[in-house]
Amino acid sequence: MRRMPTQQAFRVDGCKGRDLDQAVHRGRSGISSSKLGRMRQAFRAVPLLFAMALLVSCTSSVTPQHERNxxxxxxxxxxxxxxxxxxxxxxxxxxxxxxxxxxxxxxxxxxxxxxxxxxxxxxxxxxxxxxxxxxxxxxxxxxxxxxxxxxxxxxxxxxxxxxxxxxxxxxxxxNNYEAGQKAAERLVQLIGKNSQVGIVNFVKGARNADQREEGFLDYVARFPGIEVVDIQYCGSDEELAYRLTKEMLAKYPGIDGLVSLSAESSIGAGRAVSDLGYGGIVKMITFDNPPEMLELMQEEKVQAMVVQNxxxxxxxxxxxxxxxxxxxxxxxxxxxDTKLIDLDNMLWPEHQKLLFPFVQ
CATH class of the missing domain: 3.40.50.2300 (Response regulator)
Incomplete structure (x- = not known):
């Protein structure tokens, strides 16, 4: 809205607003009392009209068009x-x-x-x-x-x-079923077709957890010599994954390979394998790319990671x-898509973007 100059004089019926009171007191000729009354009413309305216009202008500036969309x-x-x-x-x-x-x-x-x-x-x-x-x-x-x-x-x-x-x-x-199959394929390559395998999953009943497990099991079922000896669920609790993995390795000391199907289960299981001195002996495929897994992979205690986007x-x-x-x-x-990342390909530029998404 165009701002009105502060010194501008309003005119009603030929009379300047600032001279209105003078006209009343001095009895300026040609101005009747009824006309003066109409002039007073008009000038009283000016501040109200100005305020209303200002309010409309301010409201429009506070709520621009793009914000309403x-x-x-x-x-x-x-x-x-x-x-x-x-x-x-x-x-x-x-x-x-x-x-x-x-x-x-x-x-x-x-x-x-x-x-x-x-x-x-x-x-x-x-x-x-x-x-x-x-x-x-x-x-x-x-x-x-x-x-x-x-x-x-x-x-x-x-x-x-x-x-x-x-x-x-x-x-x-x-595609979680496909991701589970990727993990199984690499683990079979590492441990051979006559071996024992353990699974550390996260939440039973979660669709992605179930599909990864299903994909893994369907792939290893092709090999009669591979036995899945235990499946545990940690509820995405790293400490519980740690304890369950230690118990699994104690109960089945002949386990050749482990797969963990989420970031939290991978952190706990990876730490258990490392603490028990099984790093590199029990082959591990993990999911996602928390810093702990990157460190264990560089130490060759984790052999590969299935990394999502x-x-x-x-x-x-x-x-x-x-x-x-x-x-x-x-x-x-x-x-x-998912990528299977290991020591051989972790420095590829496209893999670096997945492994370190916060680095600009």
């Missing part, structure tokens, strides 16, 4: 800590900035308790965001609350770990949520 997207993941989830969040926040999204990132403190995630989903649905991104800690248990979101026309994007709901718009993430998972999930919120059609699945 912001989409609100809730992202509910499995755990509130860990490099893997931190990298997912980083990718999601980059996409949120690009797509003009208000991203609300939420996670329980315990991946093993799906009830916390259900509560987060219920709170999210009550807020009516434009879309929800969910990494379900339990495939079956999160299905009903995911279905409920469709009653309010809130699209749900499944990321990292799938959910038992036909209402999700798409899945973004790793969590940055892409987060970024593409937000991009898909934006499309869903706009009513656009999505592919059923948006896959992100």
């Amino acid at each position: 912001v989409l609100v997207i809730d992202m509910i993941v499995k755990l509130d800590r860990g490099d893997y989830w931190r990298t997912i969040r980083m990718g999601a926040e980059v996409a949120a900035k690009e797509y003009n999204v208000q991203l609300n990132y939420m996670a329980p403190s315990n991946e093993n308790d799906y009830r916390d995630q259900i509560a987060l989903m219920e709170k999210s649905i009550a807020r009516r965001p434009d879309a929800i991104i969910l990494s379900a800690s339990d495939y079956e248990a999160l299905g009903q609350v995911t279905d409920r979101s469709s009653y309010y026309d809130i699209p749900v994007i499944s990321m990292d770990s799938e959910v038992a709901s036909t209402k999700v718009k798409t899945y973004v993430g790793t 969590p940055f892409n998972n987060g970024y593409l999930a937000v991009a898909a949520a934006v499309q869903a919120a706009r009513g656009e059609k999505l592919e059923d699945r948006i896959p992100t």
